[in-house]
Amino acid sequence: MCGIVGLFLKNEKLQPELGEHLSRMLATMSARGPDSAGIAIYGSGSEDLVKLTLRAEQSSLDGDLARELGAALKAPVDLVRRSNHVVITLPRQRQPQAIAWLRDNFPDIHLVSAGSRMEIYKEVGLPERVADRFSVPSMQGTHGIGHTRMATESAVTTDGAHPFSTGDDQCLVHNGSLSNHNAVRRNLRREGFVFETENDSEVAAGYLTWRMREGDSLKQALTSSLDTLDGFFTFVVGTRDGFAVLRDPIACKPAVLAESDDYVAFGSEFRALAVLPGIEKARVFEPEPATVYAWERR
Structure with a gap:
């Protein structure tokens, strides 16, 4: 169906x-x-920025994630939570580095989508x-x-x-x-x-x-x-x-x-x-x- x-x-x-x-x-x-x-x-959205929509257990998606990621990238990182998803906005040129850092440090986090304008939300x-x-x-x-x-x-x-x-x-x-x-x-x-x-x-x-x-x-x-x-x-x-x-x-x-x-x-x-x-x-x-x-x- x-x-x-x-x-x-x-x-x-x-x-x-x-x-x-x-x-x-x-x-x-x-x-x-x-x-x-x-x-x-x-x-x-802005062409200079990228939005990463992430999904995980709520404990993994708190304010510390944005601060730690920002420190690792040495770049400003913004985080907006929607239930068990968050949207992280960061400079576009930092996108590959950010995804690699997330996979290394938060393996329970799933990357749902990336883009300058797109956000994806899904759940059972x-x-x-x-x-x-x-x-x-x-x-x-x-x-x-x-x-x-x-x-x-x-x-x-x-x-x-x-x-x-x-x-x-x-x-x-x-x-x-x-x-x-x-x-x-x-x-x-x-x-x-x-x-x-x-x-x-x-x-x-x-x-x-x-x-x-x-x-x-x-x-x-x-x-x-x-x-x-x-x-x-x-x-x-x-x-x-x-x-x-x-x-x-x-x-x-x-x-x-x-x-x-x-x-x-x-x-x-x-x-x-x-x-x-x-x-x-x-x-x-x-x-x-x-x-x-x-x-x-x-």
Whole structure:
């Protein structure tokens, strides 16, 4: 099953309401995925700074972490806590050193995401409760994507929750199943990728990151995935400046898009879009198979 949502705001006046709308969209998808949920929010940021979203037991994520990391980097470090996640902001050039220091000194801490604008929050539990746990309804931003998971083939864990991020300001949510993800994973490992889970969605995210690292645009990377990734799927991909949607050539998983002057919205079912303001004025349509739909803010 699983349910996925996405919202790209064209109207800047709606940016203070991004988290509220995404949370409501996600809650409507609870029946499709009651086991875990996650949301990627693209908010404000600076090219000179990077945000590291971290997850661990609360005792590992206190103020001492920021002070110790700042002392090790000899650079200013800011920390904001949201439940058992924290967002650490530091100078971008210190990012590799910071990640290495965290792995050496706090092995129980998981790096959830990195980017100048992206923050990812995910946990087990009903989508509405997960969103409330991280105060997502109060978050502001330009766009975001979310996922509700039904763990039909694996354990219910936070590690298995979506979105998956394998590159700065890049993330993916997925509804479906890939049949050749193990072979693709082996190839990506030879390219230097490290995977935290056995989830096929993390492989899909890694593949797109690799293609873009090699010079593809997001649209080119998604088009290439149609030949490389075997299975049935709907992808919603977030980047620093926008998001994209792709269905496999058979398009057996449900998907609905809506576009108006104020926003572009995606949902696994129309009920995820019905909660949005002005939906009656939007053009609502089903995305075509094997066709990339992308929107970017330039």
